[in-house]
Amino acid sequence: MTLFIHLYCVIWIALLTACCSTTGRELPNGQNVVSVAPIEVPDESMYPRFAEPIPNVTVTVGRDALLACVVDNLRSFKVAWVRMDTQTILSIHHNIITQNPRISLSYNDHRSWYLHIKNVQEVDRGWYMCQVNTDPMRSRKGYLQVVVPPSIIDNMTSTDMVIREGNDVTLVCRASGYPEPYVMWRREDGQDFNYNGESVSVVDGETLTITKVSRLHMGAYLCIASNGVPPSISKRIMLMVQFPPMLSIPNQLEGAYIGQDVTLECHTEAYPSSINYWTTDRGDMIISGGKYEAFPVDSGYNKFMMLKIRNITKEDFGFYKCIAKNSLGETDGIIKLDEIPAPPSAFTTTQKSVLDNQTIRKKGQLPIIETNDAITSNFQGEAYGEQIRDFDFDEENYALTIKLDRMLYSVLISHLISIAKHFLLS
Numbered sequence: 001m002t003l004f005i006h007l008y009c010v011i012w013i014a015l016l017t018a019c020c021s022t023t024g025r026e027l028p029n030g031q032n033v034v035s036v037a038p039i040e041v042p043d044e045s046m047y048p049r050f051a052e053p054i055p056n057v058t059v060t061v062g063r064d065a066l067l068a069c070v071v072d073n074l075r076s077f078k079v080a081w082v083r084m085d086t087q088t089i090l091s092i093h094h095n096i097i098t099q100n101p102r103i104s105l106s107y108n109d110h111r112s113w114y115l116h117i118k119n120v121q122e123v124d125r126g127w128y129m130c131q132v133n134t135d136p137m138r139s140r141k142g143y144l145q146v147v148v149p150p151s152i153i154d155n156m157t158s159t160d161m162v163i164r165e166g167n168d169v170t171l172v173c174r175a176s177g178y179p180e181p182y183v184m185w186r187r188e189d190g191q192d193f194n195y196n197g198e199s200v201s202v203v204d205g206e207t208l209t210i211t212k213v214s215r216l217h218m219g220a221y222l223c224i225a226s227n228g229v230p231p232s233i234s235k236r237i238m239l240m241v242q243f244p245p246m247l248s249i250p251n252q253l254e255g256a257y258i259g260q261d262v263t264l265e266c267h268t269e270a271y272p273s274s275i276n277y278w279t280t281d282r283g284d285m286i287i288s289g290g291k292y293e294a295f296p297v298d299s300g301y302n303k304f305m306m307l308k309i310r311n312i313t314k315e316d317f318g319f320y321k322c323i324a325k326n327s328l329g330e331t332d333g334i335i336k337l338d339e340i341p342a343p344p345s346a347f348t349t350t351q352k353s354v355l356d357n358q359t360i361r362k363k364g365q366l367p368i369i370e371t372n373d374a375i376t377s378n379f380q381g382e383a384y385g386e387q388i389r390d391f392d393f394d395e396e397n398y399a400l401t402i403k404l405d406r407m408l409y410s411v412l413i414s415h416l417i418s419i420a421k422h423f424l425l426s
Contacts (some may be wrong), residue, residue: 005202011424013375020155022050022075027111030156031300038142039075039213046073046075047073047134047138048071048072048073048074048075048077048132048134048138049071049072049073050069050070050071050072050130050140051070051071051072051111051140052070052138054066054067054069054128054130054140054141055068055142056140056142056144056145057142057143057144058145058146058147059120059144059145059146059147059316060120060146060147060148060149060229061120061121061146061147061148061149062119062120063119064116064117064118064119065080065116065117065124065144066114066115066116066117067111067112067114067115067130067142067144068113068114068130069112069115069130069140070111070112070113070293071110071111071113071130074110074111074132075298077129077132077133077134078092078093078132078133079092079093079107079129079130079132079137080092080093080130080132080133081105081113081115081129081131082124082128082129082131083126083127083128083129084127084128084129084141085126085127086126087200087426088101089388090115090128091103091105091115094107097391098140100314101380102117102119103115103116103119104116104118113130115128115130117144120144121266121394122146122148122178123144124144124146124413125144125145125146126143126144126277127141127142127143127144128144128215129141129359129381130142130143146178146231147179147207147227147229148176148178149177149227149229149230149231149232149233149291150176150177150181150225150226150227150229150232150233150417151175151176151177151225152173152175152223152225152233152234152235152336153174153175153176153206154235156172156174157172157173157174157223157235158170158171158172158173158237159237159239160237160238160239160240161237161239161240162240162242163213163239163240163242164240164241164242164243165213165214165215165241165242165243166212166214167212167213167214168209168210168211168212168213168218168233169209169210169213169238169239170207170208170209170210171185171207171208171209171221171223171237172206172207172208173185173207173208173223173235173237174206174224175181175206175223175225175233177229178202178224178227178229179227179228179229180227181225181226181227182202182204182225182226182227183204183205183206183223183224183225184200184201184202184203184205184223184224185202185204185205185208185221185222185223185224186201186203186219186221186222186224187201187219187220188219188220188222188236189219189220190340192218193216193217194210194214194216194217195210196209196365207307208221208223208287213239213241214241215241215243215271215301215358216268217239217241218240218241218300218301218329219238219239220236220237220238220239220272221236221237221238221239222234222235222236222237223235223237223321231406232280232313240271240272240381242272242314242328242384243269243271243328244270244289244326244328244329244331245269245270245274245324245325245326245328245329245330245331246268246269246270246331246338247267247268247269247322247324247331247332247333248266248267248268248294248333248335249265249266249267249312249322249333249334251265251335251339252265252333252335252404253335254336254337254338255275255337255338255339255340256309256312256317256337256338256340257311257312257339257340257342257343258312258314258329258339258342259311259312259342260306260311260312260314261308261310261311261312262337263306263308263309264278264306264307264308264309264320264322264335264337265304265305265306265307266305266322266324266335267302267304267305268302268303268305268322268331269302269303269325270301270303270324270328271326271328272327272328272398273301273326274324274325274326274330275304275324275325275326276303276305276322276323276325277294277318277323278292278294278305278307278320278321278322278323279320279321279323280318280319280320280321281320281321282321284300286307286320290309291309291311292308292309292310293307293308293310294305294306294307295308300348303324305322307320307322307325309337310338314339316337317337317338317339318336318337319334319335319336319337320334320336321333321334321335322335373420
């Protein structure tokens with residue numbers, strides 16, 4: 001404070017009380033200082049008084065700041081603003097001394113004196129003093145705090161990474177800001193992940209180190225920096241884990257009957273993404289179209305291989321191979337397709353027509369070709385059984401009918417002979 005008292009005496013000596021004239025001199029650092037002479041007042045009650053302290057101000061970098069100094073009973077005294085840490089005079093009364101174009105001054109009723117700083121920068125952070133040229137000098141000071149929202153330092157932060165499964169990986173995220181930002185990591189999808197043996201959702205710190213990385217770690221990670229000054233900021237980093245193809249088969253043995261459609265299925269995992277295809281047991285690659293339809297279903301590094309075979313024939317039974325290849329290796333799996341007996345519901349229209357005609361012929365009638373739309377290619381096994389039972393029952397009735405006809409014929413002949421004898425005798 002003694003330094004400021006001496007500085008004050010030097011500054012104010014040259015300023016004339018009546019005309020507020022100014023003289024300039026250069027400090028060693030090139031700053032222009034204007035001095036104003038102090039005024040001696042014998043009565044203490046006649047001295048200016050600060051009506052209130054200068055409040056500390058916090059402002060975000062790039063915004064405007066306002067420091068207020070309120071002085072009662074200023075009379076003919078002068079007010080000056082000084083930057084304390086650099087000992088720079090910014091203004092004296094109505095005059096701006098500093099060469100900084102971002103600083104301006106306003107006042108109201110010779111009582112309130114406002115120091116304006118536009119587009120505040122971090123260099124503006126510090127103590128500011130409001131002085132009155134009394135003897136001794138009177139002053140108040142306030143602190144300007146400049147806060148800076150967090151930002152990611154790209155050239156010091158990891159980018160998307162590709163690593164082999166089983167190795168260790170370290171992701172780095174550097175951030176700047178004031179106050180110093182807090183940095184944390186999490187998965188973009190919000191899922192927990194295995195972090196060195198623990199299932200966690202968030203990891204604190206600028207570095208994320210995963211030992212023995214697996215395919216389950218694959219995905220997007222967010223580095224999030226925050227320091228209480230909005231907005232928080234994040235950077236997205238993709239972690240890709242390479243591994244050779246792996247294959248699993250839900251059903252290695254499939255059964256189908258002739259005329260049926262069947263779908264074979266294989267599941268693969270690989271990164272980089274694998275090339276997947278099907279072959280027959282002769283090694284011929286199966287191309288989609290006509291009888292075959294091969295279609296994959298992708299889900300990240302998982303792929304579901306499907307092969308649909310339409311209208312199965314005898315030649316379609318055998319072995320089918322699903323194959324997956326990428327730059328790290330290849331694998332395959334075999335599915336066997338076997339023939340199974342057709343269920344009763346699988347009889348064709350031709351089979352049903354033949355059966356119906358045989359039944360009709362056994363009844364001694366002419367065959368009739370069914371054209372009813374209700375007859376379909378499939379019918380229930382129960383109906384088939386009933387028709388078989390009807391067939392046996394009609395054969396027995398037919399034999400019985402022949403016997404009855406012969407008996408009636410014999411009776412009729414005997415009766416006719418009796419009548420003829422009666423007429424002859426009479």
